[in-house]
Structure formats: structure tokens, C-alpha cells
Amino acid sequence: MALTSLSKGRVVALAGGVGGAKLAHGLAQILPPDRLTIIVNTGDDFEHLGLTICPDIDTVLYNLAEVNNPRFGWGRADETFHVLDEARRLGHDAWFLLGDKDIALHLLRRSMLDAGMTLTQVTLELARRLGVRHPVLPMSDHPVRTIIRTPEGELPFQEYFVRRRTEPVMLGMRLAGLAQARPSRQVRAALDAADVVILCPSNPFVSIGPILALPGVRERIATKPALAVSPIIQGQALKGPAAKMMEEQGLEVSALGVARYYAGLIEGFVLDQKDAILAEGVRALGMTPLVTDTIMRDKTQRVRLAQEILRFADGLPGR
């Protein structure tokens, strides 16, 4: 595949929360809407305070619309919390923070779901209203819910992640609803049409893992040039519990551990320059490494990394 991803190929990016949203934002600055589709994890979704909350979808939407809160990594910029303050006064245990602007979007989502729209239709409509031009697709219209097994028993993902701040040891996880779930028609079509698939720097277990677990997704990606970007730099996750989870799963906590996790699925692996020493290990797994600065502090860095990754994708062997 020569120069296709930069010049004319179609790219599908799989994304979870913050890291994935940043790279998706960078890619969206380069590729037009008909050449970039972002497929987003819904395993983090949950029902709370009467709302269907889709943290990863919203982080991607808010980043693409450039209305995200850069300080928190979640939610909207210039946000207030009047509703939550009052809900707290009325006895609500407000362990999950929802700002007023965020709640506005959630109420629209709720009323659209109540009206019978699928989550895919709702997400595309919310994207349109936010001015997002690239297709952002939930991985499935069937609810899939990540459950973390801990010594205290099973915890729904957000209880583990937000309420308990990932303190309990993760013994394992399961995806409730997976047996009934299918990737949506739009997800299947995007993967079928893709010239390259990019696994964004999101948590391999709870962000990318649920997308890959849907029937037919791995098989489709396996027929395409694909690459992953490590969310682990120097043994640490830039954000979130990926490193802690890897350790508790008995995996090597490094970019190499991430590459091994994706072995058999991808041909290219992007690791940070601080981990340059691991490039040989990546090569030994049969993957082509790209060593570069993977930290995206601002929009310029997001676009630069996206550019490098697209150029790298063009050099990957086809299938």
C-alpha cells in the first residue's frame, strides 16, 4: 500500500478515552470525513442519574469538536456544576461528575434513545450538532458492559474506575452482554472499506479490548494493514489504569507488553522515543516499529503524531 493513507486511503481508528480521542483529533485534522472513521468503545457506558452515559464516545466527540476540558481529560471546557450541586443537596451520591453542559448532551441522548433511535444514530446526530464532521461510531448498538473482577467481587467498570479510583486489584474482567452483541452495520462497513486500521493509544484491556472482542472485528482487522500506538511509556500509562492492570494481569508493564498483547493482529507498532530500546523487541514479534514522540500535549503535537503515523502506515506491508 503506497502512500494510500495519506493521499487517498481510508483509515479506521479504534479509540477509547483520552489518548484515543487525542489521536483521533489529530487524524481528523489531516483526513477528510470520508477517509476517517472512528470506532469507539462502549464497554465503559453505564446508566446513572437517569442518563445513559457513554464516557468514551463523549470524550471523542468533545475532542473532535474542540470543546473538551483539557485539564480533566473528560467533560466540557468552561463547565459549571449547578445541577450536580443541587442533586447532591437532594441526597444524590455524586461520585460521577457531570457538568451542566455535559448534562445537556446527555438529556438529548436520553430523549433520542427514548424515541427509539439506535446509539449509532444518536451518536451521529449528536456529532452533527456539535459540528463534528467525521463519523464517530459506537462499536455496537447492543449494550456491552465491562465488569472488573476484584477480590471484593465484581465491580461495574465506572464503579471500579471512578468511584473506587481503580484501587481494587483487577483479577480479571468480563464483558456483560457480549454474547448478544454484534458490531453495528456501520462499524462492519467501515472496517470492510478500511485501507488501514489504527489502534489508538487507549487502554488495551478496557478500551480497545471490548471492540476487538465483538464477533468479526478481529477477523476483519486481520485482513488489513494495522498498527497500534502504545499507551505505555517507560512502564507507565500517561493516564488511567493500563499499567496497573498489566501488572495485576502478570504482563510485562511496558510498550513491549502492549505489542505482545496485540500480536497476530497488527503489523506496525508505534512506541515513544523514551522506549527506543524496545524497538528490537517489537521487531522480534514480527512487527515494524516506529519510534517517535507520542506525547500529545497540544493540537500541534496531535497533528504531527497523526502525520507520522499515516506516513508509517503507508510503509506497512499489505495483506
Add this chain to the structure above:
Amino acid sequence: MALTSLSKGRVVALAGGVGGAKLAHGLAQILPPDRLTIIVNTGDDFEHLGLTICPDIDTVLYNLAEVNNPRFGWGRADETFHVLDEARRLGHDAWFLLGDKDIALHLLRRSMLDAGMTLTQVTLELARRLGVRHPVLPMSDHPVRTIIRTPEGELPFQEYFVRRRTEPVMLGMRLAGLAQARPSRQVRAALDAADVVILCPSNPFVSIGPILALPGVRERIATKPALAVSPIIQGQALKGPAAKMMEEQGLEVSALGVARYYAGLIEGFVLDQKDAILAEGVRALGMTPLVTDTIMRDKTQRVRLAQEILRFADGLPGR
């Protein structure tokens, strides 16, 4: 019944929105929680922006909790509109105003309903959280929805009342869902235990009417001393479309017209001093009139009117 309502009797008040909420608030200053139950119209309820909105219940709750907005007659005092402003930016046609504090209560209601609680259970729980000690009961746990017939076709009540500002002519009305609806167990028990029933100064058609339309409610009230307070003064409604509706229904637009509407159900009728001339007409209907100042501008006036009405109730003939 001698002095029972003031000294030991049990009072049930039927209420709609603003006028009913004001009198209920006055009564609640005099009667302890075990002697006053407020049964509230739910015909105005509707689903909007993903929420179940119960305007009359909330107006009663907010008045009893003394957190109501005295200027608007609906919603909370010291309110902001951050959520609605953002929803509007996201394309929501915000014809029904919901403030941030109001939305907090609605989200709690929504999550309690989603958890399987009945509207009665939800309302009692919200009352408790607002610090309201008197039982506030929705008339039914079955959805009943007031539909206004107009020359343009049928309009759900809030579309007619808020969105269209009651402009279309009311040709008639119907209560969707009435055939399946029953008064709740708690409503039936309160009416059975009542020593006197007070029909608050709310719209006879769309506020008190739906409560009376539920099977068994009229029959129960007919066995009790009962009185109504006119929402019409000098041919005008203090608030809302009652006068316009009466005119369009071909009824006499006066306190006497209201008294006639309730004929056969009540023994006492409270009319404003400005309508003193109508007292004889009320008497001719076989009702005892009470002529007094019925305008409740502040809490003192609410309590004074409630006192007078309770004293008046004590003098009504028993059954």
C-alpha cells in the same frame, strides 16, 4: 362536624398548580402531616427532553418546601439555566423552561422511575429530600394525559398551555389513559380517612377535573363534607387559562360558573370578597358560601385564608 378540621379532623386537599400549591402551603402551616394530605393532578405531566415532567406535583412540592420561584409561579427560586442554554445550542427547541435545580430533581425522579419505583413512591421520596413533611400524592400511578381539542386538532396539554400559550380555542378535552387509570392505594386511603375535602383554587377543567375523573374519587368525596375555592375572581383567572376555557366551553365565566361545575359534589364554596354579590347565587345552588379575600400574595395571606377555610369547613353540614 364540629371544629374537627381545625382541632383534630383529617383534611384532603385536591390541587393543581400555582393556586392549589399556595393554599396547600397555607394549610400545611396549620395542620400537622398526619392531618393533611395533598392529592395532585398528573394530567399535566409529560415526557420531554428525556425527563418525566410533573408540573403540578413540583409546584406543590416547591411551595411546601418554600423553594419555589414566586415570580414565575413555576420552578425554583435562585435558578440558573445552564443546561437548557447548552441544549438550545445543541439544537433543542427549548419551549419548556427547565432550570438547573429543577433538572436535578427531574434526574432523580427519572432514575427512581427507571429503578422501578411508582410515581407515588418517587414523589414521597422527593418530598422527603426537599424537607416536605406532609404527604403529597400524585392522583394516580397510571399515566393520565390531558389532551386539548382545538380547531387545529388535538394538542397535548403542555403543547397547548406552554408552547402555544393557550392561544388555540379549546373545543373540549380528553384524558388519555383514563380508562386504564385508578387512583393509587394511598389516594383511596386518604380520601376514605378524610373528614373534609378541599378543592383548591386550581383550574376546574384541567387541574381538579382529572382527579375527579378517576374511578371512585367523586363517589368518595360525595360521602364527605367538601368545599371548593373559586379560582375565578371578577370573571378572571388569577393565573392560567381557566377563564378563557370556561368562555370557550360556553360556561358563565364567574365564580358562580365554577360553583355550578362542582354542583352535587360540594357543600361549601369560597368566593372572593370582590364577588360578594354572587353569594346568593351560590346559596341557590344549595351550597354554603364563604366570602373572603382569596388572593394569596404572601405566606401570611396563605395561612390566613387556610385558617378561614378550616373554620368554614367546621361549620359545613356533615353527611
